[in-house]
Amino acid sequence: MKLNRLGEFGLIENIRRRTPVGRDVRIGIGDDAASVKNRGDSSLITADLLIEGSHFDLRWTSLRDLGHKALAVNLSDIAAMGGIPDYVILSLGIPAHFDSEDIDAFYRGFEELAAECCVALVGGDTNAAEKLIISVCVIGHSSAKPVQRRGAKAGDDIYVTGTLGDSALGLKLLRRDRRNSTRKGHPAVTLLARHHRPTPRLAAGAQLAKKKLATAMIDVSDGLLQDLGHICRASAIGALIEAARLPLSPAYRALAGKEGCGDALSGGEDYELLFCARRQNRTQIEKLSIRAQVAITRIGACVPADRGIVVLDPSGKAVPMRIQGHDHFKKARLSV
Amino acid sequence: MKLNRLGEFGLIENIRRRTPVGRDVRIGIGDDAASVKNRGDSSLITADLLIEGSHFDLRWTSLRDLGHKALAVNLSDIAAMGGIPDYVILSLGIPAHFDSEDIDAFYRGFEELAAECCVALVGGDTNAAEKLIISVCVIGHSSAKPVQRRGAKAGDDIYVTGTLGDSALGLKLLRRDRRNSTRKGHPAVTLLARHHRPTPRLAAGAQLAKKKLATAMIDVSDGLLQDLGHICRASAIGALIEAARLPLSPAYRALAGKEGCGDALSGGEDYELLFCARRQNRTQIEKLSIRAQVAITRIGACVPADRGIVVLDPSGKAVPMRIQGHDHFKKARLSV
Numbered sequence: 212m213k214l215n216r217l218g219e220f221g222l223i224e225n226i227r228r229r230t231p232v233g234r235d236v237r238i239g240i241g242d243d244a245a246s247v248k249n250r251g252d253s254s255l256i257t258a259d260l261l262i263e264g265s266h267f268d269l270r271w272t273s274l275r276d277l278g279h280k281a282l283a284v285n286l287s288d289i290a291a292m293g294g295i296p297d298y299v300i301l302s303l304g305i306p307a308h309f310d311s312e313d314i315d316a317f318y319r320g321f322e323e324l325a326a327e328c329c330v331a332l333v334g335g336d337t338n339a340a341e342k343l344i345i346s347v348c349v350i351g352h353s354s355a356k357p358v359q360r361r362g363a364k365a366g367d368d369i370y371v372t373g374t375l376g377d378s379a380l381g382l383k384l385l386r387r388d389r390r391n392s393t394r395k396g397h398p399a400v401t402l403l404a405r406h407h408r409p410t411p412r413l414a415a416g417a418q419l420a421k422k423k424l425a426t427a428m429i430d431v432s433d434g435l436l437q438d439l440g441h442i443c444r445a446s447a448i449g450a451l452i453e454a455a456r457l458p459l460s461p462a463y464r465a466l467a468g469k470e471g472c473g474d475a476l477s478g479g480e481d482y483e484l485l486f487c488a489r490r491q492n493r494t495q496i497e498k499l500s501i502r503a504q505v506a507i508t509r510i511g512a513c514v515p516a517d518r519g520i521v522v523l524d525p526s527g528k529a530v531p532m533r534i535q536g537h538d539h540f541k542k543a544r545l546s547v
Numbered sequence: 548m549k550l551n552r553l554g555e556f557g558l559i560e561n562i563r564r565r566t567p568v569g570r571d572v573r574i575g576i577g578d579d580a581a582s583v584k585n586r587g588d589s590s591l592i593t594a595d596l597l598i599e600g601s602h603f604d605l606r607w608t609s610l611r612d613l614g615h616k617a618l619a620v621n622l623s624d625i626a627a628m629g630g631i632p633d634y635v636i637l638s639l640g641i642p643a644h645f646d647s648e649d650i651d652a653f654y655r656g657f658e659e660l661a662a663e664c665c666v667a668l669v670g671g672d673t674n675a676a677e678k679l680i681i682s683v684c685v686i687g688h689s690s691a692k693p694v695q696r697r698g699a700k701a702g703d704d705i706y707v708t709g710t711l712g713d714s715a716l717g718l719k720l721l722r723r724d725r726r727n728s729t730r731k732g733h734p735a736v737t738l739l740a741r742h743h744r745p746t747p748r749l750a751a752g753a754q755l756a757k758k759k760l761a762t763a764m765i766d767v768s769d770g771l772l773q774d775l776g777h778i779c780r781a782s783a784i785g786a787l788i789e790a791a792r793l794p795l796s797p798a799y800r801a802l803a804g805k806e807g808c809g810d811a812l813s814g815g816e817d818y819e820l821l822f823c824a825r826r827q828n829r830t831q832i833e834k835l836s837i838r839a840q841v842a843i844t845r846i847g848a849c850v851p852a853d854r855g856i857v858v859l860d861p862s863g864k865a866v867p868m869r870i871q872g873h874d875h876f877k878k879a880r881l882s883v
Contacts, residue, residue, distance in 0.1 A: 243624040253583060257580035304596055304680070348636055350592065357580070
């Protein structure tokens with residue numbers, strides 16, 4: 212059904228009906244504000260605004276994947292603080308040519324991940340817009356002191372969860388040769404799945420915070436080097452990254468070709484956790500990796516701030532880095 | 548300075564510097580998520596998405612006013628639950644032609660109201676966009692049971708704070724004759740101030756909740772009749788409104804002409820509180836009006852659901868109403 216027949220209130224009612232009100236959601240969708248139970252004495256809050264043409268392209272992103280991703284990138288921010296997500300607010304600007312099946316597909320992707328991560332959709336706003344706009348705000352809590360970007364010291368190890376570069380390389384291949392890279396069985400399909408449906412590393416983040424193992428943490432959204440730069444600035448340290456240690460997926464290795472580890476270093480949208488930890492905790496980190504069911508790889512070490520960020524290339528040559536990555540204004544107008 | 552020279556991180560740093568971290572904000576702008584102290588055992592959460600061309604027009608809205616309004620409409624939702632706002636998240640999609648002075652003006656308007664209402668800006672997201680997009684999420688608490696839309700009973704009185712219709716009539720005059728309606732001393736200027744800088748009725752809302760005087764409440768954003776319709780549906784009641792009782796400002800009376808109370812009934816964007824209360828509490832409501840320093844006017848009564856919503860015109864003639872007001876999808880594509 213076209214949205215202008217269903218109407219805003221019909222749409223809200225549709226969303227409300229499929230969103231159960233749980234024990235901790237005292238007032239859910241359909242009033243002026245939601246009322247939710249607080250867990251613990253403080254809350255974590257994060258928000259992301261995703262705009263069609265700038266953050267996603269509906270020519271190659273399904274609405275169901277987009278629903279997943281819009282929530283995942285926010286959950287990833289909560290994971291990066293070592294937090295546990297509880298509630299989510301979703302506001303949409305919807306183009307007139309959308310119909311209610313489109314919105315259903317989006318909500319299905321969104322809700323599947325919400326259910327998996329025990330996050331309750333409690334409210335939001337719906338509007339007409341020329342392009343799809345997705346605004347998500349997640350509220351969570353932390354059972355321990357949240358892990359900030361500051362706190363790392365020279366001598367700490369640097370770790371990353373999962374693998375790096377899959378998302379950026381997948382997107383690059385898709386743009387270059389859409390038909391081939393989406394062909395069943397092609398390794399690019401694995402990379403693209405990582406681009407479209409990133410996994411927020413909630414278990415690893417929460418356990419790192421609870422056990423006080425991470426001295427500083429961030430999620431890799433703008434590219435490893437740029438996000439490492441945020442930790443370095445906030446912690447007043449430098450960093451030495453060993454390129455040979457970067458965790459690369461088999462698909463990435465098969466397809467990266469002469470681009471090597473470029474996308475792993477600065478590709479962006481990995482949504483893996485990048486964190487620092489004291490050297491004496493290496494065994495504990497290994498154990499945590501097994502418990503959280505995600506690979507955790509030591510990729511370098513924190514050094515004094517005056518050394519900046521240096522990447523040791525596979526031959527052992529030190530390459531000082533000018534931090535690159537994603538800046539929403541500096542990159543000449545992006546794709547908008 | 549142009550934003551593409553300042554860059555996203557320069558902009559975030561500018562915002563961070565002018566946003567003090569208070570006692571209750573443990574981690575503010577500049578990390579993956581904010582960490583804030585919870586007040587009470589539950590939180591109120593509300594969000595609004597404002598899109599250029601649909602919700603505002605920069606030809607006649609200053610960025611400073613827009614900053615005020617973007618926050619005010621969210622605070623109004625918290626007021627409508629009888630809550631107290633604490634924290635705000637602000638995400639912006641910013642057109643490339645904006646410069647940092649534009650954004651400064653917006654933040655100035657936003658922060659002035661935030662300071663006045665003791666609300667702390669704790670985070671958000673900034674992006675490039677073709678048109679200005681403003682996404683606000685406010686988190687608050689309630690010192691009493693939040694007042695919902697349901698809860699009113701036939702026989703209850705119906706009240707509204709402040710005056711109705713100013714905002715819609717002001718906008719109409721502005722569109723009709725911009726030069727004249729913005730001329731200093733012209734009564735339309737008073738109306739337009741109400742359109743551009745609505746006042747969230749926080750004190751009245753919180754006191755109505757605390758004293759358990761409101762049986763149901765909503766803020767008038769889509770027009771009195773439409774928002775009354777929400778209360779009627781949620782409370783399973785009908786309503787009888789006496790047009791002669793509608794609170795109209797002197798400027799409205801001077802300028803409404805033959806349109807009479809049309810804009811007061813269904814104009815929208817008043818951001819006044821519409822609520823129901825037991826008849827025996829009339830004296831208490833009067834006292835509360837003085838304490839909260841806002842006019843509160845009794846405009847009708849709740850009746851059984853099967854009577855629907857009826858407006859008694861000034862001559863005493865009953866006019867059954869088809870609820871009109873704002874629907875973001877049904878109004879043929881709005882102004883987008």
